[in-house]
Amino acid sequence: MNPEAITAEQTPESGLEARREIIERAREERAEVADSYVSGIFRNLKETYPYKIERAAEFVRTLAPVSDVEALNGIAEESQGLKKMRYKTAAVISALYWQFAAQGKIGAGTSLMTTGALAALRIPELAETSPKAARFVEAASRFLADGKEYLAETTKALVHFTEHNPDELAFDEAESS
Amino acid sequence: MPTRKEELRDLVAKLIPLGEDAHELKFWEEIFEDLSEEDQIKVLENLRTELKSLEGL
Numbered sequence: 682m683n684p685e686a687i688t689a690e691q692t693p694e695s696g697l698e699a700r701r702e703i704i705e706r707a708r709e710e711r712a713e714v715a716d717s718y719v720s721g722i723f724r725n726l727k728e729t730y731p732y733k734i735e736r737a738a739e740f741v742r743t744l745a746p747v748s749d750v751e752a753l754n755g756i757a758e759e760s761q762g763l764k765k766m767r768y769k770t771a772a773v774i775s776a777l778y779w780q781f782a783a784q785g786k787i788g789a790g791t792s793l794m795t796t797g798a799l800a801a802l803r804i805p806e807l808a809e810t811s812p813k814a815a816r817f818v819e820a821a822s823r824f825l826a827d828g829k830e831y832l833a834e835t836t837k838a839l840v841h842f843t844e845h846n847p848d849e850l851a852f853d854e855a856e857s858s
Numbered sequence: 859m860p861t862r863k864e865e866l867r868d869l870v871a872k873l874i875p876l877g878e879d880a881h882e883l884k885f886w887e888e889i890f891e892d893l894s895e896e897d898q899i900k901v902l903e904n905l906r907t908e909l910k911s912l913e914g915l
Contacts, residue, residue, distance in 0.1 A: 703912055713900070816888075821885075
């Protein structure tokens with residue numbers, strides 16, 4: 682067998698793998714900027730509209746079975762009519778965002794942005810906290826409308842994490858009081 | 859000399875055909891002007907490096 686022929690056959694696959702690695706590494710690096718940007722916006726919100734973290738922890742159990750974007754949208758739509766539920770939805774997604782960002786469990790810039798954008802849209806008051814936040818909410822809205830597949834993938838990642846790392850979702854009691 | 863935003867648009871246009879996600883990069887374009895100068899530079903460096911690596915494959 683000609684060794685060169687083997688190399689030629691393997692090249693497309695190894696090329697794809699190399700491409701995936703480069704893209705993923707670049708996204709991981711962009712995640713640092715995304716973290717700083719989205720955190721800044723949510724820090725404002727946390728000061729303006731404080732919420733109880735234990736409610737978020739409780740709601741993780743409701744979120745965990747969600748396995749596709751339609752189901753998540755269903756929860757979001759349902760929560761719009763119930764102020765408390767709406768805040769719980771927003772709180773848990775924000776809390777997950779903070780946890781994942783702090784622990785590096787979701788490193789890709791896409792995941793951070795998606796999670797931040799999703800949280801933003803669940804809190805209508807966010808847009809009122811600053812012009813920058815308002816622009817973020819507007820961009821997040823377009824991003825989520827255009828990026829359904831990414832949202833679905835990110836949701837799956839969140840669900841996978843909540844199912845496989847329940848202990849790491851234990852929220853700091855001091856923070857929840 | 860292109861502005862940072864123009865350079866970003868150029869990088870995005872080149873990265874998408876190489877496999878990057880259009881939705882994510884479009885989002886970066888939308889929020890780019892709200893990023894600090896330091897973060898804008900970081901994003902541009904990141905995309906330049908990514909483009910160079912992908913083009914070198």
